[in-house]
Amino acid sequence: MRVYxxxxxxxxxxxxxxxxxxxxxxxTAWAQRATVRGAxxxxxxxxxxxxxxDGFCLxxxxxxxxxxxxxxxxxxxxxxxxxxxxxxxxxxxxxIHNAAFDWLVLDRHAGIALEDLxxxxxxxxxxxxxxxxxxPQEGGIGTALKPLSAYYVDRTAPDxxxxxxxxxxxxxxxxxxxxxxxxLDHPLLNLYAGLDVIFTARLAPILSAALDRLGVRERLVDYxxxxxxxxxxxQRRGLILDVPFTHELNAALREDAQEYxxxxxxxxxxxxxxxxxxxxxxxxxxxTLTERTAGGAVKIDKAVLLAxxxxxxxxxxxxxxxxxxxxxxxxxxxxAGKWRSTYAETFLExxxxxxxxxxxxxxMAARTGRMSVTRPALQTLPSSxxxxxxxxxxxxxxxxxxxxxxAVEMRVLAALADVxxxxxxxxxxxxxxxxxxxxxxxxKGEEATEKDRKLYKGAGxxxxxxxxxxxxxxxxxASEDEIRRAVTAYDHAFPEIRRASAxxxxxxxxxxxxxxSATGRRMPLDRDRAYAVVNYQxxxxxxxxxxxxLINAESAGLLDAMRLPIHDEILASVPEREAKDYARxxxxxxxxxxxGVPIVAEAEIGKRSWGSLYGATY
DNA sequence: ACACTCACG
DNA sequence: ACGTACGTGAGTGTA
Numbered sequence: 001m002r003v004y005x006x007x008x009x010x011x012x013x014x015x016x017x018x019x020x021x022x023x024x025x026x027x028t029a030w031a032q033r034a035t036v037r038g039a040x041x042x043x044x045x046x047x048x049x050x051x052x053x054d055g056f057c058l059x060x061x062x063x064x065x066x067x068x069x070x071x072x073x074x075x076x077x078x079x080x081x082x083x084x085x086x087x088x089x090x091x092x093x094x095x096i097h098n099a100a101f102d103w104l105v106l107d108r109h110a111g112i113a114l115e116d117l118x119x120x121x122x123x124x125x126x127x128x129x130x131x132x133x134x135x136p137q138e139g140g141i142g143t144a145l146k147p148l149s150a151y152y153v154d155r156t157a158p159d160x161x162x163x164x165x166x167x168x169x170x171x172x173x174x175x176x177x178x179x180x181x182x183x184l185d186h187p188l189l190n191l192y193a194g195l196d197v198i199f200t201a202r203l204a205p206i207l208s209a210a211l212d213r214l215g216v217r218e219r220l221v222d223y224x225x226x227x228x229x230x231x232x233x234x235q236r237r238g239l240i241l242d243v244p245f246t247h248e249l250n251a252a253l254r255e256d257a258q259e260y261x262x263x264x265x266x267x268x269x270x271x272x273x274x275x276x277x278x279x280x281x282x283x284x285x286x287x288t289l290t291e292r293t294a295g296g297a298v299k300i301d302k303a304v305l306l307a308x309x310x311x312x313x314x315x316x317x318x319x320x321x322x323x324x325x326x327x328x329x330x331x332x333x334x335x336a337g338k339w340r341s342t343y344a345e346t347f348l349e350x351x352x353x354x355x356x357x358x359x360x361x362x363x364m365a366a367r368t369g370r371m372s373v374t375r376p377a378l379q380t381l382p383s384s385x386x387x388x389x390x391x392x393x394x395x396x397x398x399x400x401x402x403x404x405x406x407a408v409e410m411r412v413l414a415a416l417a418d419v420x421x422x423x424x425x426x427x428x429x430x431x432x433x434x435x436x437x438x439x440x441x442x443x444k445g446e447e448a449t450e451k452d453r454k455l456y457k458g459a460g461x462x463x464x465x466x467x468x469x470x471x472x473x474x475x476x477x478a479s480e481d482e483i484r485r486a487v488t489a490y491d492h493a494f495p496e497i498r499r500a501s502a503x504x505x506x507x508x509x510x511x512x513x514x515x516x517s518a519t520g521r522r523m524p525l526d527r528d529r530a531y532a533v534v535n536y537q538x539x540x541x542x543x544x545x546x547x548x549x550l551i552n553a554e555s556a557g558l559l560d561a562m563r564l565p566i567h568d569e570i571l572a573s574v575p576e577r578e579a580k581d582y583a584r585x586x587x588x589x590x591x592x593x594x595x596g597v598p599i600v601a602e603a604e605i606g607k608r609s610w611g612s613l614y615g616a617t618y
Numbered sequence: 619a620c621a622c623t624c625a626c627g
Numbered sequence: 628a629c630g631t632a633c634g635t636g637a638g639t640g641t642a
Contacts, residue, residue: 273639275622293622301623338624342637366634370627377636380626388625409627467632475632528631535633539627543634567627567634621641627634 001026004191008198009154015069015194017185024083027063027070031087034065039093039122041065041201044074044105045193047180049360051104052238052352058109059184062197063087069194073184074110081110088112092120097145097200099123100232100363107236114236118229124148124200126224127207129364130216134524138367149199152206157199160192217520224364227547230554231361231371234562238356239378239573240393242609246347249387253340260333267326272333275300281326282308305331313477314384343388346376357392361565367523368540369547371565379566383614390611394573400606401561401579402613403586405545405568408599410435412541413464413534415597416518417500421493423597431600436460443489459486464538466531497534504533519544542568545592545599552589558582571610579605 002017018024034040045060059075061084072084088110096102099121107114125143134140141151149157167188168178182189211221264272268281279289279298287308291299303313308327310318315331317323350357357376365372373379381388394400405411414422425438436457440448443456458476461467469487473480491498505525508515513525515533517540525533546565553562553570561582564571570590574582583603590601606613 271640273623274641276640295621297622299622334624338638341639342625346637362635365636368634370634372635374636377625380624380636382625383627384625462632465632465634466630468630471632529633531631532633539634542627569627619642621639623638623640625635625637 002185002187002190004187004194006191006195008157008195008202011067013067013069013195013198015071015191015198017071017073017190017194018080018083021079024072024079027072028083028086030068030070031063031091034063035091035093037065039095039201039204040087040091041069041095041197041204042088042102043096043193043196043200044102045179045189046105048176049101050350051101051108052356052358054353055180056109057180058105059179060190060193061088061106061110062193064194064197064201066198066201069197071190071193075184085110085112088117094121095200095204096121096123097148097196097203098125098143100228100235100361103229103232104236114229114232118225118232121225122204123225123228124203124207126228126364127204127211127221130221130224130522131207131210131214132522132524133364133367133369135367138526140524143364145196145199145203148203153199153202158192158195160196164188164192214522215520216522220520223519223547223551226551228363230550230559230562231363231565233559234564235358235361237560237563238352238358239563239610240395241347241351241355241357242391242393243348243351243355246344246391249391250340250344250348253336253344256336257333257340260329260336263329264326264333267329269326269330272330272337278326278330282324285324285326287324302331339382339388343376343381344391347391350375359564363547366539366543368536369517369521369543370539370567371543373564373566378564381610386609386611386614388611389614390609392610393608394606394610397576398573399576399579399608400610400613401572401574401583401586401603402606403570403572403583403590403601403603405542405590405599405601406431406433407435408542408545408568409464409538410460411597411599412538412545412594413497415595416537416541417496417534418595419494419496419500426597431598431602439490439493442493443486455482455486456490459483459490462487465535466529501531501534504537505530508533517541517544541594545590545594546570548592549590549601553586556585556589558585558589 001023004015006013018027041064043062047057050056061072061074063070073080074084103114103117106112128143128148132140136142141147146159165175173181261272269277278300289298291304293299305327308324310321310323312318347357359373359378360375362372411426414426426433437453439456439460440452444452455476455478458472462472469480469483473483504515508525513527515523515525515536521540523536561572561574562570563573583605587601587603592599604613
């Protein structure tokens with residue numbers, strides 16, 4: 001047996017690495033005793049993060065408690081695998097940091113189904129996010145194992161990932177291939193692999209106590225674990241990529257980007273992404289650039305370039321000036337380049353050998369609990385054109401169904417802030433009630449137009465998000481005077497919003513600058529942006545309605561149909577012949593009564609491709 | 619590493 | 628005293 005000793009928070013801990021069947025028997029005996037005492041901490045070391053790619057492999061599985069870790073070399077096969085698999089099957093409770101990843105690894109590579117392991121798991125990352133959801137960039141600890149361990153357990157907790165990358169370099173390996181190629185017996189790999197479970201085991205009771213002390217309900221912790229499991233389920237299923245189409249699109253976008261970059265080059269712009277070059281060239285053509293960025297540089301963005309190209313925000317000709325051909329070429333080249341590299345290219349990079357992409361869903365990304373989706377970022381595909389979404393398909397014989405909450409943040413605002421006239425509107429208006437038109441009419445009378453609706457929609461969001469006159473004017477395209485009048489009228493019509501904002505800010509200041517959602521979620525407020533509390537309350541309530549909708553949908557038998565959560569929407573792949581029934585069930589799963597305000601959803605049935613829900617049909 | 623830009627809700 | 632749009636992920640250029 002190889003044994004590595006280390007000190008954690010003043011205690012001596014042991015990392016054991018069995019080499020023989022007898023030593024593996026010692027491991028299983030330890031596991032039997034440990035599972036009687038409590039939960040076993042669990043972690044894996046793998047070749048990388050791309051769980052669904054062909055080259056991926058599971059290298060070690062670590063088990064441990066607060067003072068002892070066992071690193072089982074799965075890669076060696078035979079007895080090693082049997083011993084680890086037996087413990088995975090039999091132990092009653094596991095502690096995992098960022099469980100979704102390990103669930104999927106073990107599901108795919110160790111024969112332990114997500115459905116089997118998830119109900120036995122407590123995720124320390126979920127617990128940490130409920131204690132303090134802030135990311136390091138926002139002044140928080142973050143939810144990574146190392147900074148959490150350093151903060152809660154031992155200041156000197158080693159940075160396993162960081163330290164290993166220097167080991168990789170000394171072995172002639174890189175960050176990208178190091179985890180796959182580092183020898184299985186490398187002492188530092190085993191030491192760090194073992195320490196990770198020891199830290200996880202030690203974090204769990206500390207975080208549990210913190211949640212208790214802060215009054216975070218057990219119910220919320222359970223709820224987040226359910227959502228995490230459902231998201232992992234969606235990730236495992238993935239979406240079909242139309243590979244031939246995506247290759248064609250990739251090539252077409254590359255050609256487009258090159259063609260327009262060629263035009264830009266004729267004006268002296270070698271790289272269309274260099275704002276420095278663009279500024280020089282445009283100034284040389286006699287254009288005056290007045291806008292500045294926060295950092296003081298000349299602002300060259302889409303809005304600036306569109307104005308120079310005589311186009312509105314929808315790229316339609318305005319006819320108010322002579323279009324600047326350089327601005328137009330830059331716009332077109334940049335768009336094609338971004339769409340290719342961020343979307344089409346990433347689709348092709350991440351697709352598995354069976355033709356599916358499995359985006360990573362972080363079920364608790366934002367401070368408000370909002371989820372994020374990465375590799376590829378499927379929550380941010382262009383919606384102005386169907387071409388990118390056209391790459392993704394429903395299953396064979398299926399169609400895409402997208403079910404959206406209707407104006408959920410405004411409904412949530414009405415409910416939480418008890419906005420009388422808004423609540424009356426939502427209560428009497430039924431499922432098609434148009435809050436923004438209602439607002440426009442409230443202020444302008446019955447003759448309110450579609451243009452007024454747009455104006456007051458902007459003003460309405462501005463209220464929710466805490467925007468000012470100038471920002472709202474810029475966003476809506478209306479004049480500052482017009483906006484000022486709208487905002488005044490808005491405040492008059494819905495005086496409860498300002499009162500709720502003041503109340504929430506006061507409550508937060510009284511409790512250490514933390515605002516607590518209706519579900520008990522703790523959201524730290526930045527002292528100099530206390531007005532953001534309205535947004536946090538609305539965004540988190542909307543997120544928790546979506547989370548509950550995911551759970552409701554599973555209860556209704558829709559789990560296998562679900563593909564993605566997109567903030568206020570659930571995307572699903574459903575059998576074509578039963579699409580209407582599925583659509584109705586999704587709408588039901590997304591229907592709530594929130595403090596007397598109806599929360600409603602509308603399903604749209606598309607065709608095979610996701611793009612079919614965005615205009616053209618395929 | 620940071621600034622800037624751009625894609626979404 | 629006053630006013631501040633919110634939340635993400637991702638690519639490229641520059642220092």
